[in-house]
Amino acid sequence: PAKIDNIKKTAAILAAALSMDKKELEAKFTSGKSFVWIKRRMDFAEAEKARRLNMPGLGFVKEGKRFYPKPHIASHLIGFVGLDSKGLEGIELGYDEYMAGVSARRTDERDALGNEILFSNADKEASRGKSLILTVDKTIQYIAEKELLKVVSNANAKGGMVIVMAPKTGEILAMANAPQFNPDIFFEYNNPNMWRNKAVADAFEPGSTFKAFVLAALFEEGAARPGDLFFCENGNYVVADRTFHDVKKFGWLSLEQVIKYSSNIGAAKAGDRLGRERLYRYIKDFGFGAKTGSGIPGEAGGSVPPLKQWSKVALGNISFGQGLSTTGIQLLSAFSAIANKGYLMKPYVVKKIVNEKGDAIEEFRPSVVRRVISEETANRVTGILKQVTEKDGTGAKAAIEGFEVAGKTGTAQKPDLSQGGYTADKYVSSFIGFAPADNPEIAILVAVDEPSGEFYGGAIAAPVFKEIASQTLSYLGVFPKGLKENKSYKTYMTYSDTHTAFDDGGGDLSHMPDLKGKTVRSVLRLTREIPLEVKIAGSGKAIYQKPLPGERIAQGQTAEVWFK
Structure with a gap:
């Protein structure tokens, strides 16, 4: 600023050239500082426009900028950097010290007039930042985000989350949030909640998904056996000054049916049989009420009421997933312990940290937190959770042809933060599960x-x-039950390899043709006249198809064909 002769004139010219406020520039020039930034992160054309002004005192500095080539993919997990390329959210924030690098530093010596007379070699050598290799698979992430955005739009929902985990290792394969945001222009969003990673940061009541953990505790403690009966009071059960309700008026239900049909009253009675001390211990052992240690910034721990606050009503509420809170990553981590034969794994998202040469300087491997339940108990619980996805179970729509799916539905009323109690019309709708079940x-x-x-x-x-x-x-090359699997083969789902077939007036278009042994090109040609969308998985020759040969085709139906 000291080299500027006419502050007002200079401010006016720069304001017009850079689309800035003249008064703001005048304030910068009269700040008394020896150096001030005029504008940063200018594009090349704008910088050249300012350079051509050839104004005294005006200098230019090249700066690096983080660029996100697929900005919406995993944006809440990855986060973003600020003006100085310093991490502000997500992985960018949590691992900033690794990725930032180090700038060179030098010592200058000057004479009394301020002229440089000598500078030494750099006191500190510059080094490039490290790179992170994540456990996230971009294809699985794409699948998760695509399907999540679809349901949020179709249901006109406020938002949603999806987490995909490898239960045997704890690796996070995908973590999606909706609505999405673009980290390249994060500053254009007025609401910081847009970039909040709700899958780890937001706590919510788990609802009926929590019944799976009550079931596990019952079996592990020997407090119940398969086939035990619970009277579900025909839909209304008075406990102290509260009444618990079921959606349907159930009478006697077996323990399996309590889970399959998701009876709140049956779960409350099961929790009462277990007792508050034992249930509290298992809740904590499954990891509820504490952060998972995933390494993802912003993770919350959820909340479990202290045991001294557990009244008979509280015990009932907690048994069907009310009165405590969890995060998405915490809930999936706990559920994965059932899938993993009783072992609770620490979830993680960073696989390794590598230097500029690609050499690993730190690697992260699967880590067992503790064994929560025995393998026998885990197998028993899994068997009952498979019934949830049967035709008459609450999770029937999660069933996948050719696979056994174990899971649990959840429909949790949201707490009314202003009036207390629960809202009458706001819910978190959920499903949690694993496959293949065994x-x-x-x-x-x-x-x-x-x-x-x-x-x-x-x-x-x-x-x-x-x-x-x-x-x-x-995509992972896991084939439907009964289909011979080649361990050396991996399926790759290419989403451009889908097309919608159409009817041009010829041939039998009402039944599925036999595609076995045909090439991808042949399949696409043969199905071009059929009114359905065809999804292609793999390459080579067709080995399996849905619908099966000869099955009737409905208008708009989707067909899947596996190749090897």
């Missing part, structure tokens, strides 16, 4: 916040689980 490759949580109209987890979230799980299993 040898799980993936565990998935789907939660939809405040859907309009239909709100039951089995109707809203379960179909999303089905879509994500079926596409992910196909």
